[in-house]
Amino acid sequence: MIRILWADTDQVPASDRGLAYGDGIFETLRIQHGRPTLCDRHVERLLNGALRLGIPLIRTELESAIVQACRRYARAEDWVLKLILTRGSGGRGYRPPDAPVPCLILSAHAMPPLPAEGGVKVALARLNLTVNPVLAGLKSLARSEQVLASRSLPRHCFEALMTDTAGRLLEGTRTNLMLRFDDGWLTPPATHLAVAGVMRAQVMDALLARGEPVRERSIEFAKLVSPRCEGMLIMNSVIGVMPVRSIGCVELPVSAGLATIASINFFVDSYV
Incomplete structure (x- = not known):
């Protein structure tokens, strides 16, 4: 089971391996009309990345977290949802724990300014x-x-x-x-x-x-x-x-x- 952290209310512990070693992966989704775009591809890449790094992640938990985030941070205009998956806390040292409890950090951000059309x-x-x-x-x-x-x-x-x-x-x-x-x-x-x-x-x-x-x-x-x-x-x-x-x-x-x-x-x- 993953640990869910909401960036607007929760704190990431200093012992998190994402902070200490960059031990994790992330995704950035554009939300349009309250729905995540290209979500299937983002979910597949996050699952594949977790598998390659040996971080346990269950698809249904990930999808449920995205649904919750879209409801929690809902707004009329387009916005950006960022997902950061870390291996969680594991003490000092590069060697990861045998049974990690992954941490999924979710945050909402305004759309960045886009340049004018034409290039x-x-x-x-x-x-x-x-x-x-x-x-x-x-x-x-x-x-x-x-x-x-x-x-x-x-x-x-x-x-x-x-x-x-x-x-x-x-x-x-x-x-x-x-x-x-x-x-x-x-x-x-x-x-x-x-x-x-x-x-x-x-x-x-x-x-x-x-x-x-x-x-x-x-x-x-x-x-x-x-x-x-x-x-x-x-x-x-x-x-x-x-x-x-x-x-x-x-x-x-x-x-x-x-x-x-x-x-x-x-x-x-x-x-x-």
């Missing part, structure tokens, strides 16, 4: 992103690289894109990315990503359903200036999908096909 400016982060293959795609609490990259983000830019040590594009500090070419779409492999986003999965499935090829390949920066490149999208489960107008001083095209995909509402209500 955003992004920057290249100075810090490279390193991804341990064992933890690839896992939305863990250990996000120091993203914090440092965001700290140096120019104010006129919406996002910082991160590269690996070879200079290949991977993802943003809070978004995934896709490039459109004349023969289909390209996105970095999930096995190379720090976070394999639920919106990324949603968009990929929608593109494939439309008959548009999507390939998971490494993306060298040179591909952006190829005449075959028709533009880039960034995406996550809160902001949705947005075209990129420029990366630093490099201007990017926004083709008709790219703009069409960016205009689709990929948010769907769930069964919750």
Whole structure:
């Protein structure tokens, strides 16, 4: 059984392993009309992440907590629900307890400001992103690289894109990315990503359903200036999908096909 903590009334104990070691995972859901969007995908990723980390989590308890949160924090406008799952308290030392009591912390937040339609400016982060293959795609609490990259983000830019040590594009500090070419779409492999986003999965499935090829390949920066490149999208489960107008001083095209995909509402209500 998990321990439920409400951020507006409860306190997280100092002994919690999420605080001490980043021993946990999290999800961020956009709530529209009182219902969590892309909830099935969020629940599946949280369950999968808990399984990979060896944190016991029961689907029905998780779904019940989301229902309670939507009722507790209900408001007329769109808002954001954050779920933080930790292994719970376990004393000092890296070795986890044999029988942990996981802690699920729920909090409500206002929607972040969204840029105007038509595209955003992004920057290249100075810090490279390193991804341990064992933890690839896992939305863990250990996000120091993203914090440092965001700290140096120019104010006129919406996002910082991160590269690996070879200079290949991977993802943003809070978004995934896709490039459109004349023969289909390209996105970095999930096995190379720090976070394999639920919106990324949603968009990929929608593109494939439309008959548009999507390939998971490494993306060298040179591909952006190829005449075959028709533009880039960034995406996550809160902001949705947005075209990129420029990366630093490099201007990017926004083709008709790219703009069409960016205009689709990929948010769907769930069964919750």
